[in-house]
């Protein structure tokens with residue numbers, strides 16, 4: 001049984017995405033009375049899949065959710081690297097995390113959200129949707145909160161897990177700034193599993209990098225990284241379909257199968273990438289940031305969600321260890337800063353190498369060595 005938290009009694013979590021939900025579960029299970037709010041009135045997430053690396057699986061193990069991911073998503077034995085034309089080059093050098101076989105999981109984001117939301121409902125937490133904060137004020141031992149519906153509250157701790165454009169960050173952390181564009185964009189499609197695909201696949205040697213992650217018995221998502229070109233307006237649905245199909249020209253094996261079998265009915269999305277490790281301090285009095293709000297990264301190591309879950313666990317562990325909340329927040333930042341910096345900086349460096357046309361061995365090596373560093377205990 002996890003140690004009970006005595007350094008705080010109540011917490012407000014602003015933002016119920018992966019990081020906020022992981023924090024809510026970790027704190028509530030250690031006896032904290034948690035209120036969670038999310039700006040989205042329907043508490044949705046978009047329809048992509050998400051890659052759950054071995055390191056992220058270890059983090060989800062702390063939440064007791066690995067069986068759920070295996071049952072409702074997929075856990076496969078590592079990933080293979082292909083030349084874009086379809087020739088198998090080698091397997092990705094993935095680490096054994098905590099002595100387990102190298103594993104790569106995947107799950108559809110809406111399924112993962114639903115599983116985490118069910119845990120939160122089972123814990124009986126208060127969840128209010130369509131709500132954010134408009135003012136946060138530190139007092140000696142509480143934070144006074146004004147909500148967007150003009151109601152007010154008072155908490156021992158406020159956690160800003162409201163993502164890249166965090167309102168909590170803007171309100172309380174003037175020394176931080178918005179994440180920076182990296183020069184690449186990410187295309188994603190959710191589609192049926194190509195018949196030849198067994199485990200995760202990556203395709204190198206083309207100016208566009210492609211990966212495919214299995215997310216269930218018969219579901220995968222494909223991601224593709226391309227140089228980002230400035231546009232006047234967002235791609236509409238037809239442009240997304242036509243452009244993505246065109247981008248996949250010349251790709252073989254499962255990536256070619258997806259190009260030939262994709263339709264306008266499949267979920268397709270394009271998003272320019274941005275990243276930033278925010279400078280410390282990550283807390284201001286009893287207000288603290290977590291997840292993309294403070295360590296936003298790109299998908300190159302498929303680790304952003306894993307880092308958010310790890311941060312949630314570390315925050316709860318430090319709150320359980322410390323005599324007072326401020327001590328715990330310092331210890332949280334100390335344990336997280338260098339590890340998150342490694343992820344953010346390595347991800348940006350891999351993206352830059354792809355933009356420069358680095359060979360498959362170099363890219364594969366950069367990914368493998370970063371994943372090995374991440375396998376160290378967090």
Ligand SMILES: Cc1cc2nc3c(=O)[nH]c(=O)nc-3n(C[C@H](O)[C@H](O)[C@H](O)COP(=O)(O)OP(=O)(O)OC[C@H]3O[C@@H](n4cnc5c(N)ncnc54)[C@H](O)[C@@H]3O)c2cc1C
Pocket residue numbers: 014015016017018019020021037038039040049050051052056131132133161162163164165166167168186271273290291292293297298299302303304305306307308
């Ligand atoms: C293209 C792309 C692909 C990725 N692929 C992977 C991957 O394969 N594997 C992986 O591990 N990571 C991946 N990531 C990273 C991962 O998605 C994020 O790191 C992760 O979702 C961060 O969790 P979070 O809780 O901080 O933010 P989010 O999951 O974004 O959740 C934030 C929540 O806050 C809410 N919110 C926003 N503003 C407010 C507000 N003002 N008030 C209240 N609520 C608010 C939102 O509605 C949302 O529910 C990818 C990222 C990108 C961009």
